[in-house]
Amino acid sequence: MEFKNAKEARQKIREGMWTKPTPGLAYGYTQANLVVLPYKYALDFFIFCQRNTKPCPILDVCEPGKYTPIVTAPTGDIRSDIPKYRIYKNGNLVEEVTDIKKYWSEDLVSFLLGCSFTFEKALEDANIPIRHIEENKNVPMYITNIECKPAGMFNGPMVVSMRPMPKDLVQKAIDVTSRFPQVHGAPIHYGDPKKIGIEDINKPDFGDSVTIKEGEVPVFWACGVTPQAAIMRVKPDFVITHSPGHMFITDIKENDLALF
Amino acid sequence: MEFKNAKEARQKIREGMWTKPTPGLAYGYTQANLVVLPYKYALDFFIFCQRNTKPCPILDVCEPGKYTPIVTAPTGDIRSDIPKYRIYKNGNLVEEVTDIKKYWSEDLVSFLLGCSFTFEKALEDANIPIRHIEENKNVPMYITNIECKPAGMFNGPMVVSMRPMPKDLVQKAIDVTSRFPQVHGAPIHYGDPKKIGIEDINKPDFGDSVTIKEGEVPVFWACGVTPQAAIMRVKPDFVITHSPGHMFITDIKENDLALF
Structure with missing residues (x-):
């Protein structure tokens, strides 16, 4: 199923007509990660993202x-x-909901972050x-052994997210994605997973394992799950995020985020 | 006078050996605008900058x-x-100082912004x-008639800042500066000043009037004075900024801010 634009997709989601993951919905529109935090955490989180723009754009x-989201x-x-939200209290997932109005308060600050x-x-x-x-x-x-800059x-x-590809396509993948600095940009690494602390490429920490064919190399991009990993380490008393794969669909055309 | 790098320049400024404007000091290093605000204003100001990245990078x-500034x-x-700071209370300039230690408190949040x-x-x-x-x-x-997105x-x-040039150089100036999105990027306008609300090009609101020769057009870039204009409209009870032309010299090489 696909909607003709982001506004229509959001409307259907708002009416409860779509509760599944969003990839492929509203073709060409940028999808975003959501993080909602109480005011007392917001400035530090904002600075964390500012210092780590590659994983947290x-x-x-x-x-x-x-x-x-007026922008x-x-x-x-x-x-x-958003079709599905996660409610965390003190670092624990306490509920998955399709609407967060009952949790809303004047104290909450919402961040939308780019998604690969x-x-x-x-x-x-x-x-590719x-x-x-x-x-x-x-x-x-x-999860890599690369520490973000703390804030x-x-x-x-x-x-990081990983996409395997024939070695001779890696440079092209770098060229293509470096045009999109607001959605993680160029890869941070390709080749030996151990160099960034990944012991077993067949056991991802999140998402699913995929086939890496003979002659292919894994290519790694900074991933929008990074801010959630930082939040989970801090265990704030209250956080709302989207559920994995259930994103906020913005009015920004994907090509509008390209540099050239 | 010129110092061999940013660190040496900052050291001399810190020791009170340099109290004049900074352009030309520490060649090749990025200079930045400073805004220091109490915590209660910081998140809104940060969002204002985030929504208006061209004037407030x-x-x-x-x-x-x-x-x-750990980054x-x-x-x-x-x-x-910084060689000279300005202290504002309730929107009024109350003092120019060469050191702000006596004004410092745990409540203050500091922002460094890109400079053209x-x-x-x-x-x-x-x-050019x-x-x-x-x-x-x-x-x-x-000051233009273009309103920033409020936050x-x-x-x-x-x-905006203005640099006049022969018409056939304008495209080159656009190409060159669009490589630097973190320091205002491409011009926002060129040609008729009235189209952006400037009545008299010979009467700038800040800085000095410069000669526009026969056959030249004025080219306008978003300017780092924009956040200060927003602050002056709000009149926070307390703000510290750099004095015009007296910038913070970072360790970031200017070329490191270029996209390619």
Whole structure:
């Protein structure tokens, strides 16, 4: 199923007509990760993202209590336009919900962060295989031994997503994705997974394992799960995020995020 | 006078050996605008900058009470490494000082913002004239009729800097500066000043008037004075900024801010 634009997709999600993952919905529109935090954590989290723009590229921030992402989706509503949300208390997942209005308060600050789904279309257009799409799986994600720059109470490891490809396509993948600095940009590593602390490429920390064919190398991009990893280490008393794969669909066309 | 690198320049400034404007000091190192605000204003100001990245490109933010810009100058000290600071109370300039230690508190949040001085070297390298440098003046700056996107308590007009040049160099100037998105990037306008609300090009709101020769057109870039204009409209009870032309010199090489 696909909607004709982001606004229509958000409307259907808001009405409860779509509760599944969002990849492929509203073709060409940028999808975003959501993090909602109480005010007391917001400035430190914002600085954390500012210092680690590659894994944590901020697309939009709403002032305390506001739920309209006025930069990326002026008709959107943070509280209802995502098919599934996760509610965390003291680091523990306590509930998955399709609407967060009952949890909303004037104290909450919402962040929308770029997502690598955005550049997958550009990779496909360049004839680079997207294995997890071919195999109908979630992208494999790994916790690395690369520490993010800490900020205030937040610190954590960089999480990466991985897409395997023939070695002679790696440079093309670098070229294509470096055009998208607001959605993780160029890969941070390719080749030996151990060099970034990944012991077993077949056991991702998040998402699904995918086939790496003979002659292919794994290519690693900074991943939007990184801010969530930092949040989970800090264990704030309250956090809301999207559920994995259930993203906020913005009005920003993917190509508008390309540099050239 | 010129120092061999940013660290040496900051050291001399810290020791009180240099109290004049900084353009030309520590050749090749990025200079930054400083804004220091109490915690209660910091999140809204940060969101204001995030929504208006062209005039307000953030290079570094220090957590409340911290004065080390760990991303851009890990050996720096926000409190002493600028030759001249301005202290504002309730929107009024109350003092100019060479050190802000006596004003420092755990409640203060510091922002370093990109400055168009950074791309002037690249313009010169492309044989584009920099009139205010030729005439040994400060760059002319104007308040436009373009409103920034508001955020929380902050709102204000975009301020622009202007550099006149022969019409056939404008495209080159656009190409050169679009490589530097973190220091205002490509011009926001060129040609008729009235189209952006500037009534008299010979009467800048800040800086000095410069000669526009026969056959030249004015080219306008978003300017780092914009966040100060927004702050002055809000009149916070307390703000510290650098004094015009007296910038913070970071360890970031200007070329490191170029996209390619």
